[in-house]
Amino acid sequence: MSEWIYADHAATTRVSDRALEAMMPFLREEYANPSAVYAPGRRVRRALDRARETVAAAFGAQPGEIYFTGGGTESDNWVIRAAAELQGGEKKRLITSAVEHHAILRTFETMRRRGYEAKVLGVDRNGRISLEALRAAAGKDAALVSVMTANNEVGTVMPVAEIGAAAHDSGAVFHTDAVQAAGHIPIDVDRMGIDMMSFSGHKFGGPKGVGGLFVRKGLPIPPGLFGGGQERGLRSGTENVAGIVGMAAALEESCRNMRENAEKASRLRDRLIRGVLRIPGTRLTGDPENRLPGHASFLFDGVEGEALVLLLDQNGICASSGSACSAGALEPSHVLLAMGFSAEEARGSLRLTLGPDNTDAEIDALLEKLPNIIVRLRSGA
Numbered sequence: 001m002s003e004w005i006y007a008d009h010a011a012t013t014r015v016s017d018r019a020l021e022a023m024m025p026f027l028r029e030e031y032a033n034p035s036a037v038y039a040p041g042r043r044v045r046r047a048l049d050r051a052r053e054t055v056a057a058a059f060g061a062q063p064g065e066i067y068f069t070g071g072g073t074e075s076d077n078w079v080i081r082a083a084a085e086l087q088g089g090e091k092k093r094l095i096t097s098a099v100e101h102h103a104i105l106r107t108f109e110t111m112r113r114r115g116y117e118a119k120v121l122g123v124d125r126n127g128r129i130s131l132e133a134l135r136a137a138a139g140k141d142a143a144l145v146s147v148m149t150a151n152n153e154v155g156t157v158m159p160v161a162e163i164g165a166a167a168h169d170s171g172a173v174f175h176t177d178a179v180q181a182a183g184h185i186p187i188d189v190d191r192m193g194i195d196m197m198s199f200s201g202h203k204f205g206g207p208k209g210v211g212g213l214f215v216r217k218g219l220p221i222p223p224g225l226f227g228g229g230q231e232r233g234l235r236s237g238t239e240n241v242a243g244i245v246g247m248a249a250a251l252e253e254s255c256r257n258m259r260e261n262a263e264k265a266s267r268l269r270d271r272l273i274r275g276v277l278r279i280p281g282t283r284l285t286g287d288p289e290n291r292l293p294g295h296a297s298f299l300f301d302g303v304e305g306e307a308l309v310l311l312l313d314q315n316g317i318c319a320s321s322g323s324a325c326s327a328g329a330l331e332p333s334h335v336l337l338a339m340g341f342s343a344e345e346a347r348g349s350l351r352l353t354l355g356p357d358n359t360d361a362e363i364d365a366l367l368e369k370l371p372n373i374i375v376r377l378r379s380g381a
């Protein structure tokens with residue numbers, strides 16, 4: 001056991017040893033620009049090609065359908081703006097869910113200001129959208145439906161294949177933010193009817209600042225960045241070669257060990273959930289069945305989530321309350337509010353997210369410390 005317990009894998013993950021090893025040559029001797037015509041450049045280009053093949057294979061996609069970006073936020077921003085421009089920008093209706101990451105929601109707000117009909121669907125108590133509500137909102141002429149594969153705050157996994165089918169019935173293209181899901185649960189873009197998909201390296205053992213966008217062949221989306229024409233003209237900028245190679249290695253490793261990792265993570269998660277729910281005044285948030293393997297999230301009555309996270313930190317435990325992006329801001333989580341919890345209830349939220357490095361001994365330590373911390377916070381001490 002390390003001297004601290006890391007239970008915040010939904011915020012970011014450690015770069016896996018394999019990913020780091022794969023990256024090293026491209027930070028040292030193989031530094032040539034992959035666009036260069038000389039031999040070292042061509043070698044780097046081949047490494048990029050292989051990474052693209054690896055990433056595509058992980059999702060059942062073709063290499064030509066993968067565009068590397070600077071991470072999940074960039075992919076989400078690009079795809080929403082791009083999808084609105086598909087079909088000549090004729091169709092003005094864009095649909096998303098109220099529990100998306102801010103990378104989606106804030107982009108939707110800018111689209112609304114530009115005159116698009118940007119609709120945000122509510123969710124049920126478990127954080128899932130209703131397919132009937134989606135069909136009603138989309139009508140027959142929506143441009144885009146964007147619903148995340150799995151939620152970062154409460155771990156709920158959405159019925160993606162059904163959402164994809166409903167999106168297509170309405171004439172829309174379907175995008176999913178799969179940043180939390182990629183490398184953790186199976187994704188097949190064909191079987192799930194996904195037209196576009198965002199993913200990010202640092203959520204599955206790759207480095208930070210690198211991610212990608214899957215765009216189904218034949219969808220003529222406009223460029224995300226203009227410049228030297230890299231990524232088949234759609235995302236210019238000299239490629240983050242080491243990052244891309246590291247991400248591909250991490251994704252391949254995560255997919256190869258997916259079943260084993262998920263079994264271990266969900267076993268630890270279920271132990272954690274059972275133990276935490278023994279603390280009085282505690283509720284599980286998110287879907288009890290359809291949830292990410294390592295994801296546990298709770299509400300504690302009469303506890304301030306921020307204070308809880310600080311006290312856990314003093315006890316050597318890394319956890320978060322709501323999403324890391326809104327940490328520091330004391331606003332209640334938009335996800336929990338959308339799920340029907342009051343602002344008061346939502347304040348007492350805690351997210352514990354596990355990964356392949358976590359151990360039974362760490363769960364024991366968590367379950368030993370947490371009840372006392374909760375008692376202390378409730379007594380106002």
Ligand SMILES: *Cc1c(COP(=O)(O)O)cnc(C)c1O
Pocket residue numbers: 010011070071072073074076101103148150151152177178179180200201202203209210211
């Ligand atoms: C982390 C996350 C993002 C942002 O990804 P970055 O690579 O950190 O920009 C987007 N969506 C979801 C669901 C996330 O969990």
